[in-house]
Amino acid sequence: METYDVIIIGAGHNGLVCAGYLLKSGYSVLLLEKRSVVGGAATTEEAMPEEVPGFYFNLCAIDHEFIHLGPVVEELELTKFGLEYLYCDPTIFCPHPDGKYFLAHRSVEKTCAEIARYSQRDAQKYREYMDFWHRLIQAITPIFNAPPKSIIDILGNWGLLRLRKRSRLGRS
Numbered sequence: 001m002e003t004y005d006v007i008i009i010g011a012g013h014n015g016l017v018c019a020g021y022l023l024k025s026g027y028s029v030l031l032l033e034k035r036s037v038v039g040g041a042a043t044t045e046e047a048m049p050e051e052v053p054g055f056y057f058n059l060c061a062i063d064h065e066f067i068h069l070g071p072v073v074e075e076l077e078l079t080k081f082g083l084e085y086l087y088c089d090p091t092i093f094c095p096h097p098d099g100k101y102f103l104a105h106r107s108v109e110k111t112c113a114e115i116a117r118y119s120q121r122d123a124q125k126y127r128e129y130m131d132f133w134h135r136l137i138q139a140i141t142p143i144f145n146a147p148p149k150s151i152i153d154i155l156g157n158w159g160l161l162r163l164r165k166r167s168r169l170g171r172s
């Protein structure tokens with residue numbers, strides 16, 4: 001009977017990443033997946049082969065933002081093994097029956113210009129909202145790259161004052 005140092009049940013992205021790091025550290029790993037495809041809720045699959053053959057969908061996890069805050073892609077050399085991110089731009093197209101439409105872009109400035117076609121105030125508010133998110137992401141990034149700790153230690157890592165300042169909505 002074959003034996004393994006570690007058995008992982010479920011080849012979602014957490015199981016896969018965990019297996020990758022364990023293998024890199026020299027452990028033998030058995031990763032068990034009940035479906036015929038790996039990736040769990042983060043897969044890209046031909047979900048409607050009869051209705052739209054050849055079209056691939058992200059079934060659940062469509063926004064892969066936080067993975068880029070950590071070193072996983074580089075450390076596991078995922079691009080070498082075929083990982084490729086396809087970035088759409090425009091990111092959102094909202095057509096309206098009266099012929100008007102709205103396009104969101106990867107660029108905040110371009111998106112604000114688009115919103116301003118309908119409301120200058122909303123464009124300004126969107127800019128403030130994105131600024132808030134940018135500061136909040138910077139504030140929470142340390143947690144992605146730090147070993148798991150108690151919530152008290154995590155808050156200590158962040159610095160409560162720093163976190164409060166960065167997560168304040170609107171310009172300070």
Ligand SMILES: Cc1cc2nc3c(=O)[nH]c(=O)nc-3n(C[C@H](O)[C@H](O)[C@H](O)COP(=O)(O)OP(=O)(O)OC[C@H]3O[C@@H](n4cnc5c(N)ncnc54)[C@H](O)[C@@H]3O)c2cc1C
Binds near residue numbers: 016038039
């Ligand atoms: C609708 C939806 C939208 C989401 N959108 C986003 C998003 O935009 N961005 C984002 O970052 N996250 C998103 N998430 C969250 C993200 O999908 C999950 O956090 C992530 O998939 C969790 O990964 P995981 O490996 O822990 O579990 P899962 O991805 O759920 O993988 C678990 C795996 O275990 C397998 N399994 C279960 N039981 C067994 C068993 N007994 N034996 C063998 N295999 C088993 C399953 O088949 C599956 O492959 C979304 C989730 C949902 C549901």
